[in-house]
Each structure stands twice: as structure tokens, then as C-alpha cells.
Amino acid sequence: MKNIKKIFFTLIMLIVAGSLLTACSGGAGIPSSWAGLTLDSDAELVYLASGMHIYAINLSNGTEKWRFPQKADNKINFFAAPEIAEGGQLIAGSYNHSLYSINTADGQQKWVFNGANDKYVGSSLAAPGAIYAPNVNYNLYALDANGSLRWSFASKQALWAKPIEYDGKLLVASMDHHVYALDPENGAQLWVTDDLGGAITSSFALGEDGVLYVGTLGADMSAVDVSNGTILWVTSVKGWVWSKPAQAEGLIFLGDQEGYVSALDAQTGSVRWQIQPDAGPNRAVISAPVVNETTLYFASQAGVLYAVEAATGNALWNKPIGGKIYSDLIQAGDTLLIAPLEYEAALVAVDLQGNNRWMFTPAK
Numbered sequence: 001m002k003n004i005k006k007i008f009f010t011l012i013m014l015i016v017a018g019s020l021l022t023a024c025s026g027g028a029g030i031p032s033s034w035a036g037l038t039l040d041s042d043a044e045l046v047y048l049a050s051g052m053h054i055y056a057i058n059l060s061n062g063t064e065k066w067r068f069p070q071k072a073d074n075k076i077n078f079f080a081a082p083e084i085a086e087g088g089q090l091i092a093g094s095y096n097h098s099l100y101s102i103n104t105a106d107g108q109q110k111w112v113f114n115g116a117n118d119k120y121v122g123s124s125l126a127a128p129g130a131i132y133a134p135n136v137n138y139n140l141y142a143l144d145a146n147g148s149l150r151w152s153f154a155s156k157q158a159l160w161a162k163p164i165e166y167d168g169k170l171l172v173a174s175m176d177h178h179v180y181a182l183d184p185e186n187g188a189q190l191w192v193t194d195d196l197g198g199a200i201t202s203s204f205a206l207g208e209d210g211v212l213y214v215g216t217l218g219a220d221m222s223a224v225d226v227s228n229g230t231i232l233w234v235t236s237v238k239g240w241v242w243s244k245p246a247q248a249e250g251l252i253f254l255g256d257q258e259g260y261v262s263a264l265d266a267q268t269g270s271v272r273w274q275i276q277p278d279a280g281p282n283r284a285v286i287s288a289p290v291v292n293e294t295t296l297y298f299a300s301q302a303g304v305l306y307a308v309e310a311a312t313g314n315a316l317w318n319k320p321i322g323g324k325i326y327s328d329l330i331q332a333g334d335t336l337l338i339a340p341l342e343y344e345a346a347l348v349a350v351d352l353q354g355n356n357r358w359m360f361t362p363a364k
Helices: 002-017
Strands: 021-023 029-031 036-040 045-050 053-058 064-068 083-085 089-093 099-103 109-113 125-127 130-134 139-144 149-154 164-166 169-173 179-182 189-192 211-215 220-225 231-236 246-248 251-255 261-265 271-275 290-292 295-299 304-309 315-320 330-332 335-338 347-351 356-360
Touching (some): 036 083, 083 125, 089 130, 125 164, 130 169, 246 290, 251 295, 290 330
Antiparallel strands (some): 021 029, 036 045, 045 053, 053 064, 083 089, 099 109, 125 130, 130 139, 139 149, 179 189, 220 231, 246 251, 261 271, 290 295, 304 315, 330 335
């Protein structure tokens, strides 16, 4: 079983980290990795990173405002969720080893950083006067707001997860099973956790009490003290945890590769409830869930959106969306945004009861 898991893990790495676009007529392409979504509430836009383009899409009706680049280039592939930065910038990393700054007003390029020699799989973090960009080549690049390199930090494996900044520390998760705390001014290491038992592919949830909640491909969820990197508790779940957990009312919510969704006590890590809504071959829950008041929303690889009671896990409703859902769910007011793979639409908007609002399909 361990050998099978290792083989499967290797295949996943090759598919995701090396995914390309299949050319279609008119220069369009079909993404072979899942898309990234970023909400811009102020501009009432959502930015969709999917294949050869970043799309700016109106939240009210799903129409396209602009795309970058305007003309498709099969050397440029975007899948990580873009990051909104100061100065009207949208920061987007590509599989062509380039990190782009895009004008949020019109989709025109502001600058490009070409200092990396491998792909950008994870999202960057924007802070005042700084951009922190994780790369597959093990390095985190710290840039100023104009794209000039300030410093870099090397971990021991690829960086897929978006960093976060908290309490004067830059927190970086690595595929080497560790979380690093760095000085954001110069990249000096402040602490590093013990081995967390598996590769970390996504960002963290951060509690108000300075606790990080970290999921791994070792099928664990861990709580880490931000002040010193001490592991407070570790809870094993049923399968690999790919995405950032959600949190509300003292609970941590996560999905896993085996299709289980779990609610853990944030203080102790004990399992409050655990459900497996689908035991079929596409049961995996890869995308990050969303909590809205008393309801938890999550989606399965089979393309189904679920709503359950957050306190109990009791089912409320489910709705087949279509395709396969790997991308994190995004809530925009009373709308849920879903980016299915292998589906007629690149982005689907539904209300909080699962009713269709609009679908976005890029024009060729």
C-alpha cells in the first residue's frame, strides 16, 4: 500500500507541477490543472487563473472585463490564485518561470520578474512594499513593489503554499514537511518546526490566539504555535489533506483525499464529527471549504457541491455542478464561486442555496 501511495503521489506531482495546455482552435486551450480564484470585493471582480490567461470577471453577471495576456501564448500557464497588491497590481506566477504584475484596471503588464528557474505553483503574498513569491525550485523570493529582488530563502523541497505574515514573522510551508518562520525584512530564519509528517501543499488557517493549523499529505492536521514553532497537537485523518482548512466557532474544517470531511476541536484536535458523503472513485475532497454562519460548504472531485450543518455535519443539501472540482471554493457575499475542471464553463456562480446565478465560459 505504501508503494502504491508513493507511485500515486509521484504521478500527482508530475501532473500538477508539469501540467501543460492542450491546443485547440483559435489559440484557446484546455487547462490540465485546476484553476485559481481571487476575490476583489472593492472592484466587484473575481480573478480566474486558468491555463493561458488571467481573467477579470464581473461578479454581478459573469462577463469578462479583461484578460491577460490578450493573445494566448502556450508558454504561459497560470493556475495559482493571483494576489492583489498595492498600487493597483495583480501578482500572478506562471509555469514559464515568470512572475507578472498586471494592472487591475485594464489587464496590462506592469512588470515581470524572471529571477526564478522553475514554475510558480503557489500564490504569492502581498504586504506593504513587499511581495513574497514561493517557487517550485525550493526558493521563496522577496521582491519590492516594483518587482526588484530584495532577498531569497531556500528550503529543502518545493514551495507550493502561499506564505502568511503574522506577528512580525513570515510563515512559509514547504514540501519538505516543515514550516519556517522568517524575518520579513531579510529572510533570516527565526525557527523551523519539527517534521510534520508529510508534504504541505497549501497555506494555513490562522487562529486569533496565534496558532497555525497545517494540513499535510501525511494525512494529518497539526496545530503549531506561531511564537516558537512548537507543535501543539497532531490529529490523523483518513487521507491526504491538500487544501487550507476553514475555521469557525472553535472548529477546524477540512476535507481529505479519501472523501472525508472532518471538524476538529481547535484547542485539542479531537474529532467533533466526520462524514464521507460519497464513497465512489471520485470521492476526494481536494478544494478548501467555506463556512458561512452555521453552514459548511465543500465540493468533491465528482463535481458535487455539499452544504452541511457546521456544528454537526448533518446534511442540508447537495447539488451536482459538473466536471471535477479541485479549486478552492470562494464566497462573495451571498454567492459561491466554483471553478470546475473538464467542464463546459470555467467558472460557475451559485447562491447559498445552490441555485445557479451565472456561468463564465471564455470566448475564443
